[in-house]
Amino acid sequence: MTQTTPRVLIVEDDPVTASEIGAILAAGGLDCDRRASLAEAMARAADQPFDVIVLDRMLPDGDGIAAMQGLRAARPGAMILVVSALGTASSRIEGLDLGADDYLAKPFDPDELRARIRALLRRRGASAEGATGDLMQFGALQVRTKARTVHFGDTHVPLSPREFDLLAFFARHPGDVVTRMQLLEHVWDLHFDPQTNVVDVHVSRLRRKLDAALPVPVLHTARGLGYVFDPAGLQTASPTGPA
Template sequence: MRTPAGGKTVAETSVLVVDDDPDVRAAVVDGLTVEGYAVRAAADGLEALSAVAAAPPAAIVLDLAMPVLDGLAVCRRLRELGDRTPVLVLTARDAVSDRVAGLDAGADDYLVKPFALDELLARLRALLRRAAPPEATDAGTELHFADLTVDPATRTGERAGIDLEFTRTEFALLEVFLRHPGQVLPREVIQERVWGTDFGPESNSLAVYIGYLRRKLEAGGAPRLVHTVHGIGYQLAER
């Protein structure tokens, strides 16, 4: 049986699905159940917070646009309480500003509606892997490149005197570059290492997350470190 995170089998992995649309909620619940996850569901943000308090899940699939209490408010509340449960947000809004708002609220990854169930499952597996405790050999080992210092244990860093904090997906992407400085990494290789699958050339997820990463790494006017290599992929380099 598959072990998505921390040595747990899928059947031991609880996922909370939160969406006010009964059809979407049922489809996601059914898809996860077929995969063997232990699934619970909530129809709005207040139900979601109650469900988390009653029995913390291993991950949350959370719609952003909901009545009573929306997904952004749920994310912020969980993070304010110190809850670090991985959150995959679902949104019908594909504007960059909407996705950034979700990530800034504390989400770890996003998926735009309508979506393929296979992609949701791949992103969920990737989040669960990244939520697993770090290997003992990696704990406390800082990563460095140019004037950037990153701590894998806390997913935080520092550059040019500015403190940085990364979501799980942002850090997973940054870590790929830090482990291969100077190398030109093809898009498909990066997607396989971050999400565990290549979403194909039609997906813009990688480009979007490169944008999020640059926004943080270039805070305060710091020079670019992650460069586009047209027709191939990306490279971590000083230029």
């Protein structure tokens, strides 16, 4: 199966520094997206999937570390590397205590920046592997990949093997737009488009079963793009109805 290129969101208002970081990471085979303010970064993170967020502190609309909670809410699972001229020990400790996964002071060595990004990607991959090794849980919804079972509270949600594989893939990418081609590659192990509606048919069947079993819809169509598994509503919903 093909692997997708890791995506990095660079939040840096200085165009020279942003361009430098982008060039360093692109040379390492990463796909980079640059934004110059917290507002732009929040909007982009809510709209597109990212594996790592490289975050400056002194931005036009605020301190980057003050926005980390919002960025994590917009893009769960993304690792955050603060890269800042505020490089004293107390500044680094503050950033890490407030939720940064790593902190790199400017000026930085390009090789060290690449190494830290690689380390964050390994940590993210290990975290995802651990989550998908057995239990993925969203509120009362439990997806167990070893037993290949789905429950909402105490209620079993019966799925066909293909439907389960679809849900498991969606559950590994909550909030992300998943394309039909990704599903063909990772669920059907096809690396070409067979020009059929096989994906749409199976996703439709899965959605009907989930809609019947859950109090809120979680599988949505992103028109012209693919599908989004959004379990946020399950955090406040109980098996007996909305909280």
